Amino acid sequence: xxxxxxxxxxxxxxxxxxxxxxxxxxxxxxxxxxxxxxxxxxxxxxxxxxxxxxxxxxxxxxxxxxxxxxxxxxxxxxxxxxxxxxxxxxxxxxxxxxxxxxxxxxxxxxxxxxxxxxxxxxxxxxxxxxxxxxxxxxxxxxxxx
DNA sequence: GCCAACGTTGGC
DNA sequence: GCCAACGTTGGC
Numbered sequence: 431x432x433x434x435x436x437x438x439x440x441x442x443x444x445x446x447x448x449x450x451x452x453x454x455x456x457x458x459x460x461x462x463x464x465x466x467x468x469x470x471x472x473x474x475x476x477x478x479x480x481x482x483x484x485x486x487x488x489x490x491x492x493x494x495x496x497x498x499x500x501x502x503x504x505x506x507x508x509x510x511x512x513x514x515x516x517x518x519x520x521x522x523x524x525x526x527x528x529x530x531x532x533x534x535x536x537x538x539x540x541x542x543x544x545x546x547x548x549x550x551x552x553x554x555x556x557x558x559x560x561x562x563x564x565x566x567x568x569x570x571x572x573x574x575x
Numbered sequence: 576g577c578c579a580a581c582g583t584t585g586g587c
Numbered sequence: 588g589c590c591a592a593c594g595t596t597g598g599c
Contacts, residue, residue: 437597439596439597462582462595463582464582465582484596484597484598485596485597485598488597488598528598545580545581546580546596546597546598547580547581547582547595547596547597548581549596576599577598577599578597578598578599579596579597579598579599580595580596580597580598581594581595581596582593582594582595582596583592583593583594583595584591584592584593584594585590585591585592585593586589586590586591586592587588587589587590587591
């Protein structure tokens with residue numbers, strides 16, 4: 431399993447919006463960047479990801495699961511762009527802020543720090559664990575879900 | 576609201 | 588195929 435990070439402006443689509451969708455989840459559409467698209471193409475059903483609020487909050491607030499692999503966007507007439515579907519899994523009990531990520535030397539290689547503009551990013555296994563620890567996420571609970 | 580960083584577009 | 592111009596993102 432690989433892990434990822436999804437960015438969204440809470441004004442446009444927030445963590446609570448995704449929670450409200452329940453098991454139906456939501457298509458992660460609107461991505462217009464090849465790197466981000468390629469990351470989505472590499473995702474498998476069951477992969478987990480962080481949900482990050484950009485602009486407002488600037489913190490990791492939840493954990494999502496990929497529930498459908500990359501598929502063409504229905505609305506996209508060019509046929510170039512794709513999206514995966516994700517559902518909310520658990521909230522991060524104490525959200526991990528961008529400041530906290532930057533302040534942690536173990537996370538200095540994170541894409542979030544070095545390429546803040548990429549909206550869908552891979553997260554390394556050790557980074558994943560570290561942030562879960564910081565946020566108070568119970569990893570055992572996650573596995574069983 | 577500003578601006579730096581980045582990606583894309585289009586003229587040559 | 589290069590690169591200047593432009594648009595967008597996102598931190599501050």
